[in-house]
Structures are given as structure tokens and as C-alpha cells.
Amino acid sequence: MLESGAIGKLEAAERLLKESIKMFFDRREVLATHAVAAAAHRILYDLCKARDKTTDLSYTLLDYHVITEERRKAWKKFISKQASFLKHADNDPGADWKFSEPLTHFILLDSTFLLNAIKKRYIP
Numbered sequence: 001m002l003e004s005g006a007i008g009k010l011e012a013a014e015r016l017l018k019e020s021i022k023m024f025f026d027r028r029e030v031l032a033t034h035a036v037a038a039a040a041h042r043i044l045y046d047l048c049k050a051r052d053k054t055t056d057l058s059y060t061l062l063d064y065h066v067i068t069e070e071r072r073k074a075w076k077k078f079i080s081k082q083a084s085f086l087k088h089a090d091n092d093p094g095a096d097w098k099f100s101e102p103l104t105h106f107i108l109l110d111s112t113f114l115l116n117a118i119k120k121r122y123i124p
Contacts, residue, residue, distance in 0.1 A: 009043055010118065016040035017111050024108060031086065034104045038083035041107045044114035051118060061110040079103075 020037035023029075041061070048057065057063040067075050085097045 010047060013040045013043035013047065013111075014115060014119075017044070017108075017115060020111075021108060024104065030101050030104065031099065034099070034101075034107070035083070035086045037104055037107045037111065038086075041111045041114070042083065044111050044118065048114045048117050060114065061106055 016036050017040040020033055020040055023033040023036060045057075045060065048060075061079060063072070064075075082097075082100075082103060084091075085095065
């Protein structure tokens with residue numbers, strides 16, 4: 001339902017996540033699902049880092065503890081580039097992207113963990 005009015009980042013991220021989960025299980029367009037999931041994930045990751053400095057993010061997609069410190073920057077760039085490709089045609093109008101659908105699975109899963117870290121509950 002289309003609603004107008006103010007919305008906070010947490011509510012926006014939760015709504016995006018819920019919708020992307022529905023899209024995923026309804027087997028909707030994979031790029032649209034990925035774009036919505038990635039948007040929710042980025043908001044939740046940023047909120048989690050900003051709100052609760054005590055949350056252990058070492059098990060999250062972007063800060064996974066088994067990735068060495070030397071490789072973590074490249075890993076974060078790889079994950080971010082996947083989402084940025086669909087948002088920023090002005091940066092690289094002729095570029096192609098090798099899409100990996102399993103990445104969407106991990107983004108959705110990680111987003112539920114991030115939301116739980118913020119709200120202390122899983123979404124239904």
C-alpha cells in the first residue's frame with residue numbers, strides 16, 4: 001500500500017527487507033529482488049554500526065571474521081559493487097555485470113541477522 005508521510009531509516013529498511021523476502025520466495029525478477037535486498041542490507045548494516053558499537057559484526061557478510069584484514073577491503077568493495085551497479089549508471093554507462101544470484105541469498109540472510117541485532121527480534 002502506498003503511504004505518504006515521514007518514515008525512519010529503520011522502518012524503511014524493514015519494509016524493504018520484508019518485500020525482498022516476499023519477492024525472493026515468489027520467484028520474482030532476480031535483479032529487482034537483489035536491488036531491493038541490497039538497499040535494505042546497506043541501511044541495516046549502517047544503522048547497526050552507528051547505533052550499537054557493542055554488536056559483534058564479525059559474522060556479518062561485510063565483516064566476516066574469516067576474511068583476513070588485508071582482503072577485507074577488496075571483499076567489501078566486491079559486495080558494494082554488486083549493489084552500486086544497479087544504482088549508478090552515470091559512473092559506468094557501458095559496463096556489464098556478472099550477476100550472481102546466490103549473493104542475494106546471503107544478503108537476505110545477513111539482513112535478517114542485522115535487523116535482529118538492532119530490534120532484538122526476527123521478522124515474521
